[in-house]
Amino acid sequence: MSGIQPARRVAFDVIRAVEHDDAYANLLLPKRIAAARLSPQDAGLATELTYGTLRMLGYYDRVLTLAARRTPDKIDPALLDVLRLGAHQILGMRVAVHAAVHEAVNQAREVGSRSGTGFVNGVLRTLTRSTPDEWRERVLAETTSVDDRLSAEFSHPEWVVRAFRGALAVEGRADELAGLLEADNEPPRVSLVALPGLAVTADAVKATGSDAGRYSPVALTAPAGDPARLPLVEQGKVRVQDEGSQLAALALSRVAPVVAGERWLDMCAGPGGKAALLAAEAGVGGATLVANELVPARVGLVRQALQALPVTVEVRQGDATLLGEAEPERYDRILLDAPCTGLGALRRRPEARWRKQPRDVAELTRLQAKLFASALAALAPGGTLAYVTCSPHTAETRAVVESGLKRHGDGIELLDAPGVLQSVATAPLDLGPGPFAQLWPHRHGTDAMFVALLRKQP
Template identity: 60%
Template sequence: MTGNPQSEGSRQRARTTATPRQVAFDVLRAVTDDDAYANLLLPTRLRRARLTGADAAFATELTYGTLRRRGHYDRVIALAAGRAIDAIDPVALDVLRLGAHQLLGMSTPAHAAVGETVELTRRARAARTTGFVNAVLRTISRDDDVTWTTRLLEGVTDPDERDGIAHAHPAWIVHALREALTREGRGSELDDLLLADNTAPRVTLVALPGLCEPEALGDRTPYSTRGARSAAGDPASHPLVAAGAARVQDEGSQLAALVLSRARAVVPGERWLDLCAGPGGKAALLAAEARAGGAVLVANEVVPARAELVRKALHTIDPAVEVRVGDGRVIGVLEPETYDRILLDAPCTGLGALRRRPEARWRKTALDVAPLASLQAELLRSALAALKPGGVLAYVTCSPHPDETTAIVDDLLVERPAEVAPLDARAVLAGIARTPLDLGELAHGAAQLWPHRHGTDAMFIQLLTRR
């Protein structure tokens, strides 16, 4: 008897549609093997697998939660397996990480967490490790996360190491965050910050001036005059986002762009420069602000692929914006005293966006800071040379690390006191924020935003002017 074609087709789709665990596993493998970015890859995989609602939410938490606490789970796995992490098959290790998060970080019943996760080893053609994976997960399932953490802390006395184990952060990052809070006299907030880094943030949208208003997007954000909270689900499905009138953008990034565009009244004909514009989020907001005030924006990006993303981001706002591919370190030589306003959103460690980029904390090391700081200093000096006398320069990093923020600015001000002067970014923020911002005291009027205090990425903002 011939089967019902529609039923057979449904069965075939069911066999080929990935489960939430399979989607999470695929993303983890891509992150491990190809240095993929989970926040870019996961939405695509969810759409491809047609996962929505509770299934999509499960896959999202499983992916991001596992990546966010990967170092913590690796310690637990090594203890439960009785062997070093680098002695475990990489495929089996990713399966174990997923299982550990279900057992210790989610409310998944143990039998489901173990059974369904072990099944992944068979689908991943790693059947030879099935028994090992099953044994390790069953060992982990016998105790809760508090008990495992207590074991991991035994004999550890260094405070940075202890906080790193307790909150799934590398010790060098804990140390940097502790220093950054202490410079504000807020060192007691460290636990709150580390907890915030491990909490998935709400998605925020920016309503681009002249294209839409934030009220059309959802509930307003507390500080940005252009911000709104995205509703549940894929923000790309919102008609205004799809049309290019709004974008997904953290509220801290919005404020960093608005501090520059609204530091003073715009004079028609001003020339603005976004020195490191990729992938185009801040450039889009600046382009809309420039157009509204009669200014002209130039967007520069050193990586051609990222420059193409900038072009796409700006096309619906102002296709006439010039997007260049070039090394920002030579702009000051090629175009001295050319621009009225410059945004330098400098390449950095990204320690301010750990809650949005869950794998980032395990990718960087303390050795990455010095080369980045050197690059930041070069870019800042180039930007200053390209700034007109009396112009405004915003030095911005998505990192609160002192070596990438206040140290860079201090060095410049000591080196060139007759050429550059600080402006009060805190005062500008106070004038544009919808509600008061609780900002710590930093030298030179710099402003530091924080996930635990403001619900934003940890953006550092310093305004400078050329004398």
């Protein structure tokens, strides 16, 4: 694609791969940026172009439907991605209009026919004839319900809008829905974790030129630039990790003082972020950790995440639904970070909102129920289980726990998760009523992590 600015070329290639090869932007984009040897400024542009387009894809498709007078499924897929990228530059960024159109036409010339190039030019020039606010008014005028309007305005599938409303309503905070949807479209700040026993948070703050985290006692807010280039990150003593994930892991490790010799289990450990924090906490307290993961490729990621730690962790590849039967009442603390829709991390994985479907929830909740039953069976008397999801969908959170307790809850006590989290946190969390704890992007600046804590009677 000669003549196309490198940052736009990288963004287009990643968007194409995400849309048509099921690639993950957060994994592919850094590789493409490195391969293209982009400057820090161009890397920032490529990141905004990629994530901004993917976040607002649903909205831009509605705009393009009006501008092109045809629905997206009637447009060549490659040209559609060119148009989406152009729409983001014209409507969502402070990019000179002529530059956005010129680059889009060049890209269309590379991937489409002569008529396709003219089509792209015509559609994008139509976009430039009205202001972003005027396009927004036209899109919203076409909506047919309250949920459809929110879906259009904030670029979320309608079923996700309904799920979020339901999760907020449980806390009596349904009026925060628009704020949540808006927060999902804001680039998240990069949080770091100073692993206990390897780095002291206050020292790491000074060494990295960062700020202390907002809630987690081991969190830092990364300074500008690539955090991977920080010496403490290169050494593995400090890692990139959302504060919500940190709090979820710390809720388990700090729910009660650690007794030397305790056995801990991370049931679904891939890719290894929470396992690393748990391993560090276990090492400080004299406990041991087993990290289990089903998918072989993710087992490799777990081993990689644990490499720099001065503690020995047993990393296994296995089906966690069978652990309870194979090792009954063996573990004193268990983290079940269950596979889920990931709807709580849409800020950092924007394509997930378009990739997931309601039918995925039913399939995942069946798996979550099996994992929950296995975890309870593997829990030792007096032991604690943390059931965690990066999703606020009530079917994946409280419903799994409540239905699981009805089937397997003899001798199981639900702990006050909000109280435990608040005892760990360094600032007021303003959580809803217990026993379950739900973190939120719009309220806490974290991923929407759900935490339930359960204890087996001695």
